[in-house]
Amino acid sequence: MEEPAQKNDNPDEKSLEAQRKSQYSRLFRRFILLTIVCSLVPLLLVGWGIYMNYTRFANSRMINSFQTQVAHHRSIIELFLEERSSKLQLIANTHSLDHLVKVSNLNYIFEMINQEYQSITDLGIIDERGNHLAYIGPYDLMDKNYSQALWFKEVMAKGIYISDMFMGFRKEPHFIIAVTSPGKKKWILRATIDTEAFRSLVENVRIGKTGEVYLVNQQGIFQTSPRFHGKIMTKAPFPVEPIHEGIKVRILKGITDDRNQNLPRQVVSQTWLKEPRWMLVVKQDFSEAFTDVNHANYATLIFLHLSALTILIVSILITRYMITIIKKRDIETDELNNQLMQAGKLAAIGELSAGVAHEINNPLAIVLTERQILLDMMDQKTYHDLDFKKQILDSMSQINVQIQRCKRITQNLLRFARRTKPIIETVNLNAFIEEVTELMEREARTSGIKFFLDLDENLPPLLSDPSQLQQVFLNMITNSIDAHEGKPYGSIQICTRSDEQNGGIQVELTDTGSGIAPENLSKIFDPFFTIKPVGKGTGLGLSICYSIIKRLGGNITVKSEVSIGTKFTLFFPYKPPPDLLENIPSNDEDIEAYFHINSKRRD
Amino acid sequence: MKRAKILLVDDEVVFTNNVSRLLKTRGYRVTVVNSGDSAIKILEEENFDVVVLDLKMPGMDGITTLKELKKLGLFTETLILTGHGAIDTALEAIKLGAYDYLTKPCEIDGLVDKIEGAWEKKDEDEKEDIQKKISKAIESPRSVYSESRRKREKV
Numbered sequence: 001m002e003e004p005a006q007k008n009d010n011p012d013e014k015s016l017e018a019q020r021k022s023q024y025s026r027l028f029r030r031f032i033l034l035t036i037v038c039s040l041v042p043l044l045l046v047g048w049g050i051y052m053n054y055t056r057f058a059n060s061r062m063i064n065s066f067q068t069q070v071a072h073h074r075s076i077i078e079l080f081l082e083e084r085s086s087k088l089q090l091i092a093n094t095h096s097l098d099h100l101v102k103v104s105n106l107n108y109i110f111e112m113i114n115q116e117y118q119s120i121t122d123l124g125i126i127d128e129r130g131n132h133l134a135y136i137g138p139y140d141l142m143d144k145n146y147s148q149a150l151w152f153k154e155v156m157a158k159g160i161y162i163s164d165m166f167m168g169f170r171k172e173p174h175f176i177i178a179v180t181s182p183g184k185k186k187w188i189l190r191a192t193i194d195t196e197a198f199r200s201l202v203e204n205v206r207i208g209k210t211g212e213v214y215l216v217n218q219q220g221i222f223q224t225s226p227r228f229h230g231k232i233m234t235k236a237p238f239p240v241e242p243i244h245e246g247i248k249v250r251i252l253k254g255i256t257d258d259r260n261q262n263l264p265r266q267v268v269s270q271t272w273l274k275e276p277r278w279m280l281v282v283k284q285d286f287s288e289a290f291t292d293v294n295h296a297n298y299a300t301l302i303f304l305h306l307s308a309l310t311i312l313i314v315s316i317l318i319t320r321y322m323i324t325i326i327k328k329r330d331i332e333t334d335e336l337n338n339q340l341m342q343a344g345k346l347a348a349i350g351e352l353s354a355g356v357a358h359e360i361n362n363p364l365a366i367v368l369t370e371r372q373i374l375l376d377m378m379d380q381k382t383y384h385d386l387d388f389k390k391q392i393l394d395s396m397s398q399i400n401v402q403i404q405r406c407k408r409i410t411q412n413l414l415r416f417a418r419r420t421k422p423i424i425e426t427v428n429l430n431a432f433i434e435e436v437t438e439l440m441e442r443e444a445r446t447s448g449i450k451f452f453l454d455l456d457e458n459l460p461p462l463l464s465d466p467s468q469l470q471q472v473f474l475n476m477i478t479n480s481i482d483a484h485e486g487k488p489y490g491s492i493q494i495c496t497r498s499d500e501q502n503g504g505i506q507v508e509l510t511d512t513g514s515g516i517a518p519e520n521l522s523k524i525f526d527p528f529f530t531i532k533p534v535g536k537g538t539g540l541g542l543s544i545c546y547s548i549i550k551r552l553g554g555n556i557t558v559k560s561e562v563s564i565g566t567k568f569t570l571f572f573p574y575k576p577p578p579d580l581l582e583n584i585p586s587n588d589e590d591i592e593a594y595f596h597i598n599s600k601r602r603d
Numbered sequence: 604m605k606r607a608k609i610l611l612v613d614d615e616v617v618f619t620n621n622v623s624r625l626l627k628t629r630g631y632r633v634t635v636v637n638s639g640d641s642a643i644k645i646l647e648e649e650n651f652d653v654v655v656l657d658l659k660m661p662g663m664d665g666i667t668t669l670k671e672l673k674k675l676g677l678f679t680e681t682l683i684l685t686g687h688g689a690i691d692t693a694l695e696a697i698k699l700g701a702y703d704y705l706t707k708p709c710e711i712d713g714l715v716d717k718i719e720g721a722w723e724k725k726d727e728d729e730k731e732d733i734q735k736k737i738s739k740a741i742e743s744p745r746s747v748y749s750e751s752r753r754k755r756e757k758v
Binding site (some may be wrong): 358361362364365366368369370372375376400403405411 | 615618622624625628652659661686706707708709710711
């Protein structure tokens with residue numbers, strides 16, 4: 001009956017273990033997920049916030065810097081044109097036509113203008129019909145008539161005019177500034193601006209590796225050559241915006257133009273000049289303009305990744321640590337539960353045994369008296385049949401033997417159930433063990449067993465119940481001796497050590513007996529569990545020991561190997577549990593001395 | 604030889620009969636009662652040397668019986684015989700003034716030994732008491748007289 005039950009035990013334990021394992025791994029995953037979510041979400045939010053704020057800040061700074069640059073360039077260009085326009089205006093206002101048409105005079109003025117630096121290429125006086133009256137310059141333009149030219153019409157209407165770039169009679173890009181004279185009879189002072197000087201003003205501006213600055217007129221014709229894409233006097237590849245005040249900064253998406261060239265994303269800022277209506281454009285590749293921002297963003301990204309990695313590693317480590325603690329706790333809980341179960345079992349059995357013992361003792365007493373009555377009667381009579389008398393006497397003595405056996409059992413049962421208050425005294429455990437072994441030595445010798453005592457000389461005395469301790473050691477040693485059955489000789493070693501860490505004494509009882517099978521190891525403290533032959537043991541010895549040791553606040557553990565031996569480790573605290581301390585008889589000098597010694601030890 | 608007069612108190616009728624028979628065979632004068640109440644009743648009327656008292660009985664239990672018995676102030680020793688094995692109850696009984704205790708089942712010889720011991724003690728106590736009274740009477744005869752008068756009045 002028992003075997004299948006045992007076989008069922010193991011798979012149960014295994015499945016329980018597997019269940020625990022999967023529980024732990026589930027717990028592990030859940031913890032990791034939770035810690036990661038709890039720490040990564042805020043991290044990402046913070047990262048995203050930093051990124052957004054920084055990008056906005058950097059963008060606005062970049063745009064500001066672009067605006068400043070454009071404003072700066074515009075003022076340079078406008079200053080250049082204004083200076084030349086006002087010079088011409090001044091000449092037209094302060095000189096008479098008669099004076100100016102004289103070539104020597106005009107030449108003088110031309111040279112004066114160009115004295116500091118090459119500023120204009122030529123200078124001409126034109127009458128209101130569009131004919132040259134005088135001309136100083138490298139070209140032969142005296143016979144040209146401008147009455148149909150756009151600039152001529154414009155200047156006649158407005159009084160001052162700055163033209164767009166045009167090819168004109170010279171077949172090369174140039175532009176002119178023309179002003180009309182005050183007074184009724186109008187004439188025009190016209191100068192061709194030194195294109196080289198003007199273009200260098202714009203084209204030589206370098207902004208980083210990809211930056212370019214150029215001018216476009218209202219029709220979208222380049223007025224200067226851009227650094228990269230396009231040439232002066234050609235059409236710009238993008239539409240021109242309507243005239244607006246102030247400076248606009250835009251970010252153009254990367255496109256592929258009609259010549260299949262990839263134009264990257266660019267930052268473009270533009271503004272319209274007042275006169276002439278040209279648009280100043282400053283461009284730079286987005287990537288270059290925003291290098292610093294991008295760097296900062298990369299750094300943030302790396303930082304975020306590193307933080308996430310750190311969090312991951314830390315959460316794995318913490319979770320592992322926590323799981324280890326939980327596992328440990330679970331094991332401790334299991335042990336406690338086992339102990340509780342054992343204690344519960346013992347208590348239940350205790351209740352039962354007290355009742356059973358009492359009920360059996362009374363009939364036993366009657367049987368014993370009946371036997372005595374029979375014996376008394378036999379004493380009074382004389383029997384001739386001696387065999388019959390002998391038989392009767394044998395039976396009587398056998399009845400007595402069996403009654404005594406029953407009595408022993410019931411006494412054991414009662415002792416097991418005994419709720420007697422222990423009497424606490426100081427006990428010198430070494431001397432105590434020596435006494436007990438002396439008592440057992442005769443029995444041990446007949447079984448060929450020797451005692452070896454390894455007693456700690458500095459063992460402090462302990463407070464305990466000597467009669468219960470005696471029962472424990474007698475039981476344990478009897479068991480150890482019985483464990484040698486079938487072996488011709490053996491040994492029992494008893495070793496005492498003080499265990500300061502737990503505040504008590506540790507006793508190791510090692511025998512060379514036949515050992516306990518692993519499947520029985522968990523049951524040896526159960527009441528009525530015995531592997532001794534029928535009639536030899538009640539199966540109560542070890543469970544009595546167990547309950548006594550527990551009651552005295554101690555502990556007992558066992559390790560065993562089949563056919564090699566068994567080692568019981570007993571622990572007794574220096575002081576019994578508080579509820580037992582009440583049982584110290586008053587005016588016990590020994591105990592007062594004990595407390596005195598122990599308080600000194602603690603000091 | 605004079606044998607002690609014994610009162611046997613136990614609810615197990617077969618047991619009391621058997622023990623009574625065994626003790627009688629050994630020359631004792633034995634009276635049997637099967638409850639605490641009847642024990643007290645009979646003790647009020649009759650003197651016994653030794654009372655053998657069971658602890659666990661229906662009605663008045665052994666401890667109560669013992670207390671009542673002590674109240675009577677008799678020269679009687681009590682021997683506790685218990686099948687219960689509850690040693691602490693037996694010890695309590697000794698504290699209350701019982702002479703000793705025995706656990707069931709017990710050999711008749713063991714019981715006889717204890718009875719003899721109890722009887723001897725009872726005799727000694729009695730003798731001691733008489734001696735005390737005599738010495739008291741020598742010191743102040745009046746008090747002895749008044750005490751005996753008080754006792755007589757009580758009766």
